[in-house]
Amino acid sequence: MKTKNTLFSAALIGLLISGSAFTANAQTAIATSDKTETASTKLSVLQVKPMQFRVSYNNAQSNNIIVRILDTDKNVLFSENKRAAATFVKYFDLSTLLDGTYTFEITDGKEKASQTFDILTKTSRVVSSIN
Secondary structure, three states: OHHHHHHHHHHHHHHHHHOEEEEEEEEEOOOEEOOOHHHHHHEEEEEEEOOEEEEEEEOOOOOEEEEEEEOOOOOEEEEEEEEOOOEEEEEEEOOOOOOEEEEEEEEEOOEEEEEEEEEEEEEEEOOOOOO
């Protein structure tokens, strides 16, 4: 009986240890521009770590740019007015966002550039059987 309980405990511990792995990934879609093609080529969004992005905007036409993060319903989750010299660079940690589709948007005077991306959480589970 004691051996049976020991084997059952070992099997349960093995199952718990193998557990589940949880990872979050962001998939970046192709840049979409609301105004002109030149604005979209100025915007660069690069995932540098899981859920951490480097957003850069080159050759700003005006002295002030507006940086925003929008959700699917166009609700503004983040907005910032920045003085931009030639190049604007900012790092974003988006690990607190839920699964969904989001957009980085930069307004430079009359030009607007945006890039849409998806956050998808993947969960993988491993189940092992001990006979």
